[in-house]
Amino acid sequence: MQFKKLFLLLVLCQLLSCSNKSDLTKKSTLNQKSTLGLTSEREHEIREKVEDMLDTMSLSTKVKTLVGESSTPLLKHGEAISGYNIKGATTLPQQIGISCSWNPELLKTNTGYTSRMMRSLGTTLALSPMLDVSRNAKWGRMEESFGESEYLTARMGLAFINGMQTDDLSKGVATTTKHFAGYGGKNQNDYEFLEEILMPHEVAVRLGNTQSLMPGYHAYKNIPAHASSFLLKDILREKWEYDGIVVSDYFAVKQIFTSYNYAKNKLDALVIALKNGVDLEIPFGDCYQLIPEALEKNLITMEEVNTSVRRILTLKCRLGLLDEPLIINDTIALDSKSFRNRAYISATQSIVLLKNNGILPLKKDLEKVALVGPNAASVESLLGDYTYQSLKLYWDKQPIDRHNPELITLYDGLQNAIGQEVEILYERGCDWMVERKDPSKTAKSMIGDEREKNVVELHQDHVTDYKKAIRYAEESDIIIAAMGENRYLCGESRSRNDIRLAGEQEQFVKDLIKTGKPVVLIIFGGRPHVLTAVEKGCSAIIQAWYPGEEGGNAVADILTGKVNPSAKMTVTVPRTNEQCPIWYGKRYKNKKPLYPFGHGLSYTTFSYDEFEISDQNKTSSKWITVSCNITNTGQRDGVEIPQLYISPKGLSMPRPALSLQGFTRVALKKGESKRVTFQVSPEQLAFYNQEMSQVIEPGTYEFLIGASSTDIKFSSLIELKGEEIKLPLKNIFFSETLIN
Incomplete structure (x- = not known):
């Protein structure tokens, strides 16, 4: 009997050990690039097929491909920011709301279901998600964002992409991450732009393997985003080695001329956009229809046309749209009980x-x-x-x-x-007392979706x-x-x-x-x-x-x-209009908000204790470990969201006073305690120095755990020792989390 008990105990320990290993293995994929089921053999087959198709395509067919009209087959697109936007389909909370769940797995599950729905109806390109870091509540499109933190935006964006594209792109839907880059923000300095604004897009490309990307309506350094060699070539294609397509925002290629006067006419706008890597012009191809004229006048080359056509055909192949037989998911109910739930x-x-x-x-x-x-x-x-x-x-x-x-x-x-x-x-x-009675009166000089000109309030x-x-x-x-x-x-x-x-x-x-x-x-x-x-x-x-x-x-x-x-909250609630823009990164110096980033109440209460932080931390260390216990001290079961922040001290460059670098959801029954461990990579501390090189710099860093950005439960200074490390590209963007 004793032997049997001992045997069962050993089996239980082995199962628990496997469970923990499985959890750690699962976590380790967070900083790994999604392959989308595209093996090297599959990619080789796709390249050969695409080149064969290019050899036989007429110029007319190539132009149709670049304006989204090619039926070989059609690359049908649709919006999916809160579910597939067709009549009768399940309508989910808006993206800003979903971000307040701090639950990437919830979002991944949702977009996985939306992906199956879209695919079953023949839509294979989602014009979502939006990855703009949004720090001004006055901006009308804040609702489409994941909020003011680049870290949380990147985490949620990655979850959206992984759910939508799935592990096998031939059965999924390609995401279009937008708006590249800096849309909705003003007065960003180079460091803020490179370190914060670009981060969600870099994660989308280098980890999420997003297959489509959309520039914004805005200008970066006075150059329209759709015409920016720095954004679309230097950063996207060369530094990040992006091999997906770049799709225009609606009417944005034409606006290089009409709104910015950066081009002389529509023909010139076409030349600028195509040469800088805009592959697909939507919705009507106002400018790209002029490709034959541009070729005739030697303003562009056939190879430049072929490059963009090649990218679009490659995406169609990766989606399985050129396979025989074509993979079509089984039709599913638009608003099933399970998806309503x-x-x-x-x-x-x-x-x-x-x-x-x-x-x-x-x-x-x-x-x-x-x-x-x-x-x-x-x-x-x-x-x-x-x-x-x-x-x-x-x-x-x-x-x-x-x-x-x-x-x-x-x-x-x-x-x-x-x-x-x-x-x-x-x-x-x-x-509601709508303030703007006739939007058409203010739309004529607008830079954005030109359909707005025809809007009249209902x-x-x-x-x-x-x-x-x-x-x-x-x-x-x-x-x-x-x-x-x-x-x-x-x-x-x-x-x-x-x-x-x-x-x-x-x-x-x-x-x-x-x-x-x-x-x-x-x-x-x-x-x-x-x-x-x-x-x-x-x-x-x-x-x-x-x-x-x-x-x-x-x-x-x-x-x-x-x-x-x-x-x-994933955005700060301002106390006055004059406080906008406001965000937690400056620790609200001289700007006390009404409610801070990370704030949210429960019907139960939680306590934090038994904090620990690793010592002997070096720039070359794999992880810096921070942990604490969280206890549900109230009378109801509940969920707490502990947040890990880092505050650099006295480094060679000015840094944000506070930076979110980890979070998790912890479900606790009343009276229950769990230990939460954050493992932070020194790569998460990297920044651009005066020479504009990305480095991990030794020095003093404060690590803080809180229930919000202002409700800090624990903080500790660490000395990061070792040599300065130059980091051409980050490989680790996110902390790993263990709950036990």
């Missing part, structure tokens, strides 16, 4: 509890709840830019079909959650009764105020100088507070808002973002406590 889980992990004085979760003895505000029963509150529904509303002026897929508003969600026990008194009370008659809403508030036990943005206040070409609650919303919330009833403020939209005027008077504040089709159920379940919130 993914939308729900994603929303619950994306919604951030910013403030809670104990009013949440809602008490069981409530009798009446006032639900007010323009986003209380609005389907627009659920939908990010580039969802099918939003595009149809904004571009084509078509009302949203709320039943395809089924869109669950906050009103619907609360009815589902508490409608049988609690009386819900609903009244909008006020409208006026919807929302009946609001301000006094009735206040009366409902006075009669109720608690007020839930759903405020924020709609499609005309946020998105591409919809930046705002004033990001307080628009129109009457701020005054409406003030009047709700005056009733003396507790106010739970829920903000829907694509950016953080300046809430200083109402923040103190609210009992709780939730940042819901654009939470997707299941958003109403997700918010309601967080309100009632069925779900314990775990999300944390």
